[in-house]
Every structure is written in C-alpha cells, then in structure tokens.
Amino acid sequence: MTAAALFPHRLTIVTGHYGTGKTEFSVNLALALAAEGERVSLADMDIVNPYFRSRERRSLLEEAGVRLVAAPQALSDADVPALPAELHAVLEDRMVRGVLDIGGDPSGARVLARYRPRILKEDYQLLYIVNANRPEVRTAKRSAEYLRAIETVTGLVCTGLVNNTHLCGETTSEDVRHGVNLAEEISQATGVPVICHAAEARFIPQLLDLALFPITIRMKKPWE
C-alpha cells in the first residue's frame, strides 16, 4: 500500500507522548510521499525539545524534494517557542501535502491550538503515535488519557492511531506485535481506528499479516 493511500488526507498532524517516535515517523512519511511524486512540506512544529528535531535532517529532506518548514537557523537553537511564518503556506496551499511534526505531550501539542481555525477548514488527519515500550504510555488507559488531553488542548479530534513501537537499535518484530495489541486496546477504549504499524523495513517478512508502513531510521545518534 502506498503512503498516500495509507494517509490519504492533505494534512497529516503527528502527535503523541514524548519519545514515541513522532519525528522519525514524520520524516519517513514526508520522504515516502515525496518518493511517490507528491509535493510535500514537512513542518517542524516541535517547540518543546531542544535536540532530535526534524530540522536536523534538512539536507536529507531537501535533497529528496521535501520542503522543510522550520524556525530559521538563527532561532533553531534559541530555546524560544518560535514558529516560522511559512507555516501558513503549508496550511493554506491546497496543492501541497503537509506533514506536521508536533512536539510531545499535550504541552507540545498546544502549539496547534493557534492554527485550529485554519486546520478545521482543511482536509486533515490527526495521528496519535503509540509506543508500547515507553513507560508513561504503556497501558491503554494512560495512552488514552494522553490522547484525550492532546485533543483537549488542540481543540482537534484524533482520527487515527499509528503503532510505532520500537526499542531503538534493539527492536525486534516482537516489539512491533506487542504494540499491535496496545494499539488495538487503545482503539477499543477510544473508538479511534488503528491506521497502520510503522516498522523498519527489515521486519517486513515477519509482519506480512499487518498493515505496515515501512520506515528507515533517519534520526540517528552521532556515533551510529
């Protein structure tokens, strides 16, 4: 299944708890859509994390034809919640597919509230990323609480769950399956459907029964 078919809406808003893998997923989704010939902009709207943000992959994204919309270099490490004006172009230009990489937790998602009136006029999906190996959100109950809290601060409705369960370099296909169960439990508790399961391409042969979104690790550590 193509990325455009898995994620058919013009705007994809990527939210979730800290460290569930939102940036990794967002960078991969933007690259996959671009590879399918879509015009893609990736908006780095993370104003809560100082490191490991999608803006650190600017050259990779730009070489793949993805427009990166992020705070200008002068403000990139300024430790202030600055957002670029070009963000409006992503929200308003209906010829462009937008991937919005949002900072973690309700505190990171709060940034969306300001754009809510515009987003409501657009064809959007708001995703909630699930990672069963993150201690704060490993139960369906806690995960659902975070999901509802993100909806509350943004005034937007979550439309889909993406299982992105991993253990960094130690991930196995079993971790992904563990996340499948959690995603389904969250889905039952919230009524929000599971869209797909993100997994490194090397696990595809063991996970053929799942709706997969294959990813390649892009947010590597300096020694990897």
Place this chain on the structure above:
Amino acid sequence: MKREIWKGSEAIAEAAIRAGCRCFFGYPITPQNEIPEYMSLHMPQSGGVFVQAESELAAINMVYGAAASGVRAMTSSSSPGVSLKQEGISYMAACQLPAVVVNVMRGGPGLGSIQPAQGDYFQATRGGGNGDYRTVTLAPANIQEAVDLTQEAFDIADQYRNPVVLLADGLIGQMMEPIVWKERTPRQLPEKIWAASGRRGRDHTNFITSLLIDAPACEAHNLELAKKTAEMEKNECRWEEIMLDGAEVVIVAYGTPSRVAQTAAENLRKQGVKAGVFRPITLWPYPYARLKEIAALDTTRVFLDVEMSLGQMLDDVNLAVAERKPVRFYGRCGGSIPHVSEVEQAALEAWKEVK
C-alpha cells in the same frame, strides 16, 4: 527483565526516586528540563517533595537543608545553573552533607548554547566552589549507566557524607535508549546519627555549620575531610576498557565522545589500525593508575584525548601518561559534537606520526 525506552533526563529522575530520593529542588534550564518535569509529577506520588525554587541558589540551599535533616535530596541543572550552585556545594562538603547534584552540560562559558558540551570538567572535578574539597564525579555514557550511576550516587554520598556530581552531557540527557530496571544491592550505610532532625531523646543537639572561625579548628576539620577524600580516591575509581587488547592508539574519552570514539576505533580496526578506547567513568577520582599502566605497555604508541571541550580532561591524561607516550588532542566545543570521521582522522594522524 523487561526493556523499556527512556529519555536520559527522565531516567535519571526515576532512578533517583527508586534510590530513595525524597526531596527534589530545582529550577528549569535546557537541556535537562525533563528532570524537574518528571519529578514534579512523580515525586509527590512517591511520597516525596518537589519544589520548583525561585532560583538555582535557592534550590541548592533547599538541598542543603533537606540533606542536613538526613533525607536523600537532589538537585539538577545545566552548566550556567550549576555554576550558581557552587557555593551551596562547597557548604555541603564543609558540613559533610550527602546530596546528589546532576549537571546535564551545555555549551559555555557563560550562558553559552543549549547544545551538548563538556566544558564543566574542571568545575566538577576540582571542587568548583571555595575551599579544599572534592566531589565524586560520575560520567555516564549511556542511559542504562545514567540510571545505575544515579542510584549509586546516593549511596556514595551517604557513605562519605559528601556531595556527589552526576556529570552528563546534553546528549545523554536528551537521547533515548532501552534500559532495564535492575535489582540492586544497596551499600551497607551508617545510620545518620549526625542529622539535624529533631532531638528525639538524644543527650545532645546536632549542630551543622561550615563556620569554623578558630583557624586551628578549621585546619583540623579540613584534615578530617582530606581523610575522606583519600578514601574516595582509593575506593571509588571506575573506568571501562574498550578494544584495548594490543591497541596502538588509545583514545581517551568520556560521555558522548566515548561513544563516537568507539565507532571510530571499530572503523580503524577494520582498516588494520589497532585502536581502542579508555573510558573514565569517574572523572574524580580519575583512573590515573590504570592509565599509567596502559601508557607503560609496549604496544601502546600514542594517546588521543577527545572531548566536547578544549582540553580539560587532557590535564588528567597528561598527569597519568607522564610523557611515557605522546598525547594528542581533538576537541569540539560550544555545543558541537565531534563526528566519527573527525575522531577517526585525528587518531589516524596520531598513529602515523609515531609509527
């Protein structure tokens, strides 16, 4: 055991709670805000106290007060914030109060940058505040070690009645890695009979002060502290040796640069250059004795010290090697991380120079 993914700063906070820390006082600063954020939620749930103080000075002096009452207490900050805490650390060392101070280092000097750095090596290992004292300085290179050392830090602090510094660079605080929560065996620790925790039937009042206005009394007190310093130097030294078997070029690095150095050494080994990594885990006490032995080996030809600062640990490497072998240096600073290729190149040049 179940593996979980933790962010460094959160893991340090949870490790402290599991080690019995019951008081956290802090003031926010990037890149360690997840420590107070995590503490603000979880410390009250575990029956402890979280206070966001009005400043770093207030926070460290709250730690002083809590530690004086015999409670396990901690504060955390990043470089410029830790500079502000030095007075309190000196006072706690003087008063023989156990506490844990976490420094998630960023670029300096001054306010510097918010990206990872190691420019606080001198401050952490040489005392930092005024007077004759040292603090055991623990430098994790991965999140599992950050967890283990945080828990160990409280035991070390209690054993020697001395502040302990956990010195992590920003990347250790911000990155995520899988960890397990191990069953640990706490040290046998003396009862805190010195604590100012209420008289409770004692025949005397415990009094805690760093003011010893009579010079001979102050000197005698310093000599007592020096005995503890010697004990810590004797007992608490830690390091890791990575691929040092037959290594001709020995890269010395701690924290994030040691991870970069390990990848560089692996790459060099593939090219036929025998490279290895010596990783100090305690920066004070420094593993001089073992590094001296390595310097004396016939196979060892040259050392390369790699830091995210401009040659601070280099002083200790030079003290240990003592001109037995050449010591070269490669450093980035201000928030820049050395690339694997840069370290590889520097090691290769050092190796060729002495070949």
